[in-house]
Each structure stands twice: as C-alpha cells, then as structure tokens.
Amino acid sequence: MKSLSDKKSIIEALDQMAVFLEIKGENPFKVRAFSNASRALQSSTEDINKLVETDRIIEIKGIGKGIADVITELVKTGRSSDLERLKASVPSGMIEMLRLPGIGPKKAKALWEKLGISSVGELEYACMENRLLDLDGFGKKTQDKILLGIEMLKKYSERHLLSEAKMEAETLFGSIKDFPGVIRGQIAGSIRRYMETVKDIDILISAKDEDRDVIMDKFVSLPQVEVLIAKGNTKSSVTLKGGMNADLRIVRDQEFPYALHHFTGSKEHNVAMRGYARKGNIKMNEYGLFKGDSENIECLSESDIFDRLNMQYIPPELRENYGEIELAQERAIPRLIDIKDIRGIIHVHSNYSDGVDTISELAKAAQQMGYHYLAITDHSRSAAYANGLTEERILRQHEEIDRINTEFKTFRVLKGIECDIIADGTLDYKDHVLASFDLVIASVHYKLNMTEGEATGRVLAAMQNPYVTILGHPTGRLLLAREGYPIDMHRVIQSAAELGTSIELNSNPHRLDIDWRFLGYAKKQGVKISINPDAHRIKGIDDIQYGVGIARKGRLEERDVLNCLSADELIRFAYARRGRQV
Ligand code: DGT
Ligand code: CA
Ligand code: ZN
Numbered sequence: 001m002k003s004l005s006d007k008k009s010i011i012e013a014l015d016q017m018a019v020f021l022e023i024k025g026e027n028p029f030k031v032r033a034f035s036n037a038s039r040a041l042q043s044s045t046e047d048i049n050k051l052v053e054t055d056r057i058i059e060i061k062g063i064g065k066g067i068a069d070v071i072t073e074l075v076k077t078g079r080s081s082d083l084e085r086l087k088a089s090v091p092s093g094m095i096e097m098l099r100l101p102g103i104g105p106k107k108a109k110a111l112w113e114k115l116g117i118s119s120v121g122e123l124e125y126a127c128m129e130n131r132l133l134d135l136d137g138f139g140k141k142t143q144d145k146i147l148l149g150i151e152m153l154k155k156y157s158e159r160h161l162l163s164e165a166k167m168e169a170e171t172l173f174g175s176i177k178d179f180p181g182v183i184r185g186q187i188a189g190s191i192r193r194y195m196e197t198v199k200d201i202d203i204l205i206s207a208k209d210e211d212r213d214v215i216m217d218k219f220v221s222l223p224q225v226e227v228l229i230a231k232g233n234t235k236s237s238v239t240l241k242g243g244m245n246a247d248l249r250i251v252r253d254q255e256f257p258y259a260l261h262h263f264t265g266s267k268e269h270n271v272a273m274r275g276y277a278r279k280g281n282i283k284m285n286e287y288g289l290f291k292g293d294s295e296n297i298e299c300l301s302e303s304d305i306f307d308r309l310n311m312q313y314i315p316p317e318l319r320e321n322y323g324e325i326e327l328a329q330e331r332a333i334p335r336l337i338d339i340k341d342i343r344g345i346i347h348v349h350s351n352y353s354d355g356v357d358t359i360s361e362l363a364k365a366a367q368q369m370g371y372h373y374l375a376i377t378d379h380s381r382s383a384a385y386a387n388g389l390t391e392e393r394i395l396r397q398h399e400e401i402d403r404i405n406t407e408f409k410t411f412r413v414l415k416g417i418e419c420d421i422i423a424d425g426t427l428d429y430k431d432h433v434l435a436s437f438d439l440v441i442a443s444v445h446y447k448l449n450m451t452e453g454e455a456t457g458r459v460l461a462a463m464q465n466p467y468v469t470i471l472g473h474p475t476g477r478l479l480l481a482r483e484g485y486p487i488d489m490h491r492v493i494q495s496a497a498e499l500g501t502s503i504e505l506n507s508n509p510h511r512l513d514i515d516w517r518f519l520g521y522a523k524k525q526g527v528k529i530s531i532n533p534d535a536h537r538i539k540g541i542d543d544i545q546y547g548v549g550i551a552r553k554g555r556l557e558e559r560d561v562l563n564c565l566s567a568d569e570l571i572r573f574a575y576a577r578r579g580r581q582v
Contacts, residue, residue, distance in 0.1 A: 007041060007048055009074075010041060010048065010071060010074050010075070011038050011041050011042055013070075013074055013080055013083055014034050014035075014037050014038035014041065014067070014070070014071075015034075015035065015038050016083060016087070017034045017070070017080075017082065017083055017086060018031050018032075018034035018035040018038065018105075019098065019104075019105045020083075020086040020087060020089075020090050020105075021034065021086065022105035022106065022109065023090055023094060023105045023108050023109045023112070024086070024089065024090065024109075025109060033064065033066075033067060034067065036062045037062055037063045037064075037067045037071075039062070040060050040061060040062035040063055041060070041063075041071075044060050046060070048071070048075060049075060052071065052072050052075040052076065057071050057072060070082055070083070091112075091118035091119065092119075093118045093119025093120060093121075093122070093481075093482075094108055094112065094118050094119070096119065096120050096153075097111070097117075097118075097119065097120050097123060099153065100120065100123075100146055100149040100150065100153065101145060101146075101148075101149045102142055102145045102146055102149065103146065103149075106137070107137065107138070107142075110135065110136065110137060110138075111123065111126075111135075114135055114136075114385070115131055115135070115385055116446060116448070119481050119482060120150055120153060120481065121478050121479075121480055121481015121482055121510070122478060122481055122482055123146065123150065124147065124150045124481070124510075125478055125481065125510050127143050127146055127147050127150075128147075128510075128536070129354050129386070129536050130143070130354055130356065130536070131354070131385055131386070132146070134385075134387075154243060157243075157480070158199065159197040159198060159199050159480060160197065160198050160199075160243075160244055160480075161196075161197060161198075161479060161480065161509050161510065162190075162191065162194065162195060162196055162197060162198055162509060162512075162546060162549075163509030163543070163546055164242070164244075164509075165190075165191050165198035165201060165244060166187075166191050166198075168201060168224075168240060168242055168244055168246075169187045169191050169201040169203065169246070170187070171224070172201065172203065172222070172224065172240070172246060173185065173186075173187050173203055175222055176203060176205060176215075176219060176248065177205070179214075179215050179218050179219075180211070180214070180215075181207045181208065181211025181212075181214060181215055182205050182206075182207055182211075182215065183205070183206045183207055183208075183253045183256075184205065184206050184253070184256060185203065185204060185205030185206065186203075186204055186205075186260055187201070187202070187203055188202045188203065188204045188260060188263040188264045188265075189201065189202030189263060189264065189265060190202075190265070190266070192264045192316045193264060193265065193266060193316050193317055193319055193320065193553070194316075194317045194546075194549035194550060194552065194553050196479055196512045196515075196516075196550065197479055197480060199245075200244060200245040200246060200247060201240075201244060201245070201246035201247070202246075202247050202249070202263050203246065203247065203248050203249070204248075204249050204250075204251065204256070204259055204260055204263050205248070205249070205250055205251075206250070206251050206252060206253040206255070206256040207250050207253075208252075208253075209252070212233040212234075212250050213233055215250060216231055216232070216233060216236050216248070216250070219236055219238070219248050220236055220238060224240050224241050224242070225238045225239075225240060225241070226238075226239050226240060226241045227239040229245070233250065234249060234250055234251070235247060235248070235249045235250075236248050249263065251286075254298075255286070255287050255288065257299045257300065257301050257302045257304060257305055258284075258285070258286055258287055258288050258289065258299065258305065259286045259287070260302050261273075261302050261305055262285070262286035263286070264316050264319060265319065266319055266320050266321065268320065268321035269319040269320060269321045269324070269325075271321070272321045272325050273309075273325065276309070276311075276325055276329075277289070277309055280309065280310070282297070282308075282309065284309075289305060289308060289309075306328065310329075311325070311328040311329050311331075312327075312328040312329075312331045312332075312333050313328070313333075314328050314333065315333070315336060315552065317336070317549060317552040317553040318333065318552075318553065318555065320553075322517075322520075323520075333555070334555065334557045335557060335558075336551075336552040336555065336556065336557065337531075337548060337551050337552060337556045337557055337558050337560070337561055337564070338548070338558075339544070339545060339548045341558040341561070341564045342371070342531065342544060342548065342561070342563055342564060343371065343372050343373070343563060343564055343565065343566060343567075344371050344372050344373035344374065344375065344414075344563050344565075344566075344567060344570065345366050345371050345373070345374045345375065345532075345533060345535075345541055345544065345563070346375040346377065346414075346416065346439070346441075346470070346530055346532045346562070346563050346570075347375065347377050347416075347418065347441060347470075347472070347504065347506070347530075347532035347533060347534045347535070348362055348366075348374060348375070348376055348377065348533065348534075348535045348540075348541065349376075349377070349378055349379065349386075349418075349534075349535065349536045350362060350376050350378055350397075352376075352378045352387070352389060352393065352397055353378035353379040353383070353386050353387045353388055353389060354378075354379060354386040354387055354536060355378070355535070355536045355537060356536065356537045357537055357538050359376055359397070359400060359401060359404060359413060360404050361538065362374060362376070362535075362538060362541075363404060363408070363411065363413050365538040365541065366411075366541060367408070367410075367411040369541065371411075372410070372411060372412070372566065372567060373411065373412045373413070373414055373566075373567040373570070374411075374412075374413050374414065375413075375414035375415075375416040375438065375439055375570075376397070376401065376413060376414070376415065376416055377416035377417055377418040377439075377441050378397070378417065378418065379418055379420070379445075380417055380418065380419040380420045380427075380428035380429060381428055381429070382420050382422065382428045383420055383428075383445060388420070388428075389417070391429070391433055394417070394433065394436065397415075398415055398436065401413045401414075401415055412567050414438040414439060414567060414570070414571070415436070415437050415438045415439075416437055416438060416439045416440065416441065417429075417434075417437050417440055417441070418441045418442075418443055418472060419434065419440050419441065419442050419443070419468075420442075420443065420444075420445055420446075421442050421443060421444045421445075421458060421459065421462040423446075423447045423458065424458070424461070425457060425458040425459070425460070425461025425462050426461070426462070426465075427440075427442060427462060427465055427467070427468070431465070431467060434465070434467035435467060435578075437467075438570075438571050438574060439469040439470065439570065439571070439574045440467050440468055440469050440470070440574075441468075441469065441470045441471075441472040441504065441532075442462045442463070442465070442468040442470070442471055442472060443471075443472030443473055444458065444459065444472075444476055444485070445476075448476050448482075448485050449485075450485045450486075451486065452485075452486035452487060452488060455485040455486060455487040456487050456488040456491055456492065459471065459474065459487060459492055460491065460492065460495050463492075463495055463496065463499055463501050464499070466499075466577055466578045466579060467577075467578060468501055468577070469501065469502060469573070469574040469577060470501070470502040470503065470504050470530045470532075470562070471492070471496065471501060471502070471503050471504060472504045472506065472532075472534075473504055473506040473511050473513040473514075473534070474487065474489065474492060474503060474504065474513060474514050475487055475489075475513050475514070475515070476513070477511065477513050477515075478510050478511065479509075479510055479511065479512060481510070484513060489514070489515075489518050489521075490518075490521060493518065493521055493522050493525050493527055494525060496522070496525075496527045497525035497526055497527050499577065500573075500576055500577045501527075501577060502527065502528045502529065502530045502562045502573070503522060503527055503528075503529055503530070504529075504530050504532050505519075505529050505530065505531045505532070505547050505550060505551055505554075506532055506534050506547070507531055507532060507533050507534065507543045507544050507545075507546050507547025507548075507550070508533065508534045508540075508543055508546075509543060509546045511534070512546060512547070512550050514529070516550045516551070516553040516554040517554075518554075519550075519551065519553075519554025519555065519556055520554060520555060522554075522560075523554070523555065523556060523557075523560050528560060528561065528562040528573070529551065529554075529556060529560055529561055529562065530561070530562040530563055531544060531547040531548060531551055531561055531562075531563060532544070532547065532563070533547070
C-alpha cells in the first residue's frame with residue numbers, strides 16, 4: 001500500500017475527518033480540533049516522519065493526544081482506522097456532494113437530515129422540484145448555483161440520461177445533416193433504442209467517398225466540440241462541451257441500411273440476428289446481407305433487411321434481444337403505442353404544492369398540446385417539504401377546478417392527488433377525503449431504506465385501499481443517482497391485476513419507473529399502465545415523450561395504457577376499483 005506519510009495526504013485526511021464529523025453532527029470542539037490540527041501541520045516546518053519516529057508529534061502546537069495517534073497511524077500504516085470507520089458511516093454519495101460549490105459539511109448535513117438527500121443525483125432532482133427554496137440557509141440562488149455545479153460534475157460521468165443525450169444528439173445531427181455531401185443520416189445506438197441511460201452518441205451518415213474529408217473537417221470543428229479524440233474518414237470521435245462523447249460514421253449510400261441496423265444495435269440483438277440469418281444461410285454484417293459467400297442481397301432501407309430475412313420489421317426500441325426476434329418471425333409484434341394515442345395527462349403538480357404554474361395555466365397548456373384532460377395531482381399533507389395539501393386546501397383546490405372547468409367546453413381538469421404511502425402502508429388521508437378525488441396516485445416518498453419484504457408489504461398494503469387508482473413510481477429509483485428500493489415487482493403486478501389498480505410509468509427522465517423490463521409481464525396480466533409526466537411546470541408535460549418511448553420498449557399498445565382512455569372512461573376505471581358505478 002502507498003504510504004500516506006507525505007504531509008499533504010495527512011493534511012487531507014485530517015480535513016476529511018473534520019468534514020465527516022461535522023456531517024455526522026459531532027461535537028463542534030472535536031470538529032474544530034481536527035481542522036486546527038490540519039492547519040497546524042500546514043504551517044509546521046518539521047519533518048513529520050521524524051516527529052512520529054521520535055514520538056514528538058504532540059509537541060506541535062494545536063495537536064493533542066487523540067489526533068497525534070491518528071497521525072501516527074497514518075504515517076506508520078498509510079491508513080487511519082478512525083477515518084475509515086467515519087467514512088463508512090456517511091453515505092458515499094455525500095462525499096461526492098461535497099465536491100459541489102456551495103455545499104460544505106453544514107449544508108450537506110441539512111440536506112441529509114431535512115430532505116433525506118445523500119447523493120448528487122438526489123440533490124439535482126430535489127433542485128428541479130424546488131425543494132431547496134424553503135430550506136433554512138438555502139434559497140433560489142443557492143439552488144441555481146448547485147444546479148450549475150451539478151452540470152459541471154456530470155460532464156465527467158460515464159453514462160447520461162436519455163433525455164440529455166437525445167437533445168444533444170438532435171442538435172448535433174441537426175447541423176450534420178446539412179453538411180454538403182451528406183446523402184442520408186440518422187441518430188443510431190442506444191438513443192435510437194430509447195435506452196433509459198446512454199454512454200455516447202452514435203450518428204451515421206452516407207456520402208460519396210470524395211466528400212468524406214470535408215464532412216469530417218466540418219464535424220470536428222463544430223462549435224459544440226470540445227476535444228477531438230480521433231479523426232478518420234470513416235469514423236471520428238469527439239467530446240462535446242456538455243461532456244458527452246459523440247461518434248460520427250460515414251458509409252457508402254448502398255451500405256447505409258445495413259450499417260444503420262448494425263450501429264443501432266444492441267450488440268445482443270445484432271448477435272442474435274446474425275445467428276438467425278445464418279440458419280437461412282445468410283451472412284449478415286454492417287456492410288450487407290450475403291447469400292452464400294459473396295452475393296449481396298440488395299436492401300434499400302432497414303425494413304428491407306427484415307423483409308429479406310422473412311421477418312416482421314422490428315422497431316428500434318425493441319432491439320434488445322428481449323424476445324423480439326422470435327416475435328418478428330411469428331409476425332406477432334403489435335402496433336406499439338404512439339404519443340398521438342395519449343388522450344390525457346395524469347400526474348401534474350400545480351403551485352398548490354411544489355409545482356410552479358397555476359392549475360389554469362397548466363390546463364390551457366395541456367389543451368393547446370392537444371390533450372383532452374389533465375389530472376392535477378398535488379402532494380398530500382404529510383409531504384411538508386413539498387407543501388402538501390391540508391384537507392382545507394383540498395376543498396379550495398376542488399372549488400377552483402370546478403370554476404376552471406366551466407371555462408372549457410372540450411377539455412376537463414380532473415381532481416387527483418399524489419397521496420403519500422405512510423411507512424406502515426396506510427394512506428395519508430382518511431377514506432372520506434380520498435373519496436373526494438376523481439383519482440388517486442399512491443406513492444412512496446420517504447423512508448426509502450427498506451428490505452424487499454418491507455417495501456413489497458408496504459406497497460401491497462397501500463394498494464388494498466380501494467381509493468388507490470394508480471401506484472406511483474413503483475421503485476422510487478433515480479437513474480444514475482439512487483437505486484430504487486428492492487421490491488417484488490411480479491407480486492405487485494399480480495396484485496394490481498387482481499384489484500384493478502393501474503401502475504404508473506413515471507416519465508420523468510430521471511425516473512422512468514416502472515422499468516420497461518416489467519411491462520411485458522404487466523401487459524400479460526392485463527394491468528393498465530399510466531404514462532405520467534410527473535410535471536412540476538408546464539414544460540415538464542413534454543416529458544411524457546420519454547414515457548411513451550419506454551412504453552414502446554415494453555411493447556405496450558394503446559389498449560394497455562390508462563391515459564389512452566377518455567376522461568369518462570378513466571373515472572369509470574377509478575370507480576370500478578372502488579366498487580361503485582359512476
Ligand atoms: P451505449 O452503451 O449507451 O453507448 O449503447 P450502444 O448500444 O449505443 O453501444 P455502442 O455505442 O458501444 O455501440 C453502438 C452499436 O454498435 C451497438 O448498439 C451495436 C454495435 N456494436 C458495437 N459493438 C459491437 C460488437 O462487438 N458486436 C456487434 N455485433 N455489434 C456491436
Ligand atoms: Ca452509443
Ligand atoms: Zn412522486
């Protein structure tokens with residue numbers, strides 16, 4: 001092991017101890033003792049190794065016995081058991097959080113204690129939901145500063161949210177497609193497949209051989225390019241200013257369909273497709289489909305490839321080797337849900353709780369986007385951090401909704417609530433209050449630290465309540481930030497099927513929860529999935545596009561989706577669960 005006996009590392013270790021002690025809320029004198037010791041070491045000119053050897057560390061002014069022992073252990077063994085113990089008792093995400101500008105131990109501690117935030121991802125999510133505005137010692141300025149810092153941190157992370165990668169890719173492709181010489185092109189890779197997280201951007205274009213150099217020159221000198229990784233005339237790689245890597249590949253136009261299929265992937269899908277083609281004596285790769293050894297089977301488009309292989313076209317979202325190849329052979333891939341099939345928006349927060357826009361503004365925006373209804377679902381009373389609704393404020397909100405509804409002829413605002421599931425699995429309001437809503441989303445928001453048994457029990461208990469129309473974000477995960485609580489999703493789905501409860505596909509790009517890998521099972525059980533934006537502002541309604549993409553990935557059809565129903569049908573669904581007719 002590398003010895004820590006250099007002064008700098010020891011100073012760092014002492015500083016870290018001070019920070020961890022402060023986060024843990026230890027005695028301020030003890031915290032100060034460590035920072036004082038660190039400062040004392042910094043100004044001391046003595047050789048630490050010698051001081052330790054001769055047992056004279058304690059002679060440095062400002063270093064007492066306890067800290068001298070820590071330093072001695074650091075010098076002799078290269079580690080400190082005290083520091084390691086402390087470090088293990090603080091969530092590892094907190095350590096990353098401390099790298100953000102404006103977040104010192106005091107603020108980190110407040111975020112942890114007051115909002116249960118222990119990672120950068122959770123912090124980002126909380127900022128987006130305006131959670132920091134009312135927190136003591138924070139405010140709009142701090143919140144903005146933190147968000148900016150997080151953006152910088154994210155530059156260096158391995159994977160990215162689909163939403164961010166897709167927007168970057170679309171801007172980039174928007175420039176590339178207009179370069180002179182580009183014949184056709186497309187965004188490929190995991191973005192085209194709508195994977196929830198993405199490593200890098202893959203763009204494929206076709207061009208004549210003689211145009212390649214100019215196109216590559218233009219690509220690498222685009223304003224959003226920060227670093228050139230490699231430049232060639234078939235492939236160039238760059239790092240964008242936002243921190244993401246992007247590859248541009250150029251092929252001959254007649255190769256484009258095969259290359260598009262290849263670079264869309266996934267790798268697992270490609271391998272399985274090649275295996276399937278081989279059974280028909282066809283060789284398949286990124287350059288073509290070959291009968292026997294050499295004769296190329298001409299394909300003008302990607303769908304020709306599937307045709308020639310005698311299978312149904314497989315939409316990109318399905319290409320994960322998740323059963324799609326068998327389905328395509330049987331021609332059993334259904335017509336997947338499309339955003340145009342969505343009739344109404346469910347799960348939107350207004351300024352009654354932690355949203356920023358008024359109900360009326362949200363309703364008008366949703367109508368303009370072509371939807372027929374909007375179910376407002378603010379937070380319930382125990383969500384104090386989000387200004388959850390008291391019973392009295394529910395009444396006021398319902399009066400306001402009734403008034404707004406008189407202004408619309410062909411649009412309707414529904415009365416919903418996102419009701420917290422209390423730790424014991426009961427709901428945040430009494431039944432007679434729940435009965436006043438058109439629909440109820442029940443979600444877990446706190447005490448996320450559960451075993452699988454606890455989480456499953458808590459959620460199943462909540463679903464027993466007949467007023468629960470939809471189970472909200474069923475694992476509580478935040479992509480790239482926080483694992484969801486472990487839960488027996490198959491049992492939850494079975495229970496939803498038996499009870500007639502819907503399950504949410506939360507379309508916020510940080511969540512995308514329920515995971516698409518469970519959608520096939522939900523569909524088979526006949527559970528309706530509610531594709532919800534969980535919007536906290538008008539713009540957030542657009543997030544439903546990510547939910548629709550994920551629903552397609554899970555092979556959902558229009559009839560599998562709750563908000564493809566009309567408002568009347570939706571209310572009938574909710575009331576059927578309550579055992580009542582409308
Ligand atoms: P990611 O990790 O989000 O970037 O995911 P992809 O799927 O975009 O992966 P990437 O960028 O490494 O490669 C793009 C596509 O190229 C991939 O989806 C399929 C194809 N590909 C890459 N490596 C292989 C391979 O070893 N074998 C085959 N058959 N295809 C590959
Ligand atoms: Ca990729
Ligand atoms: Zn929620």
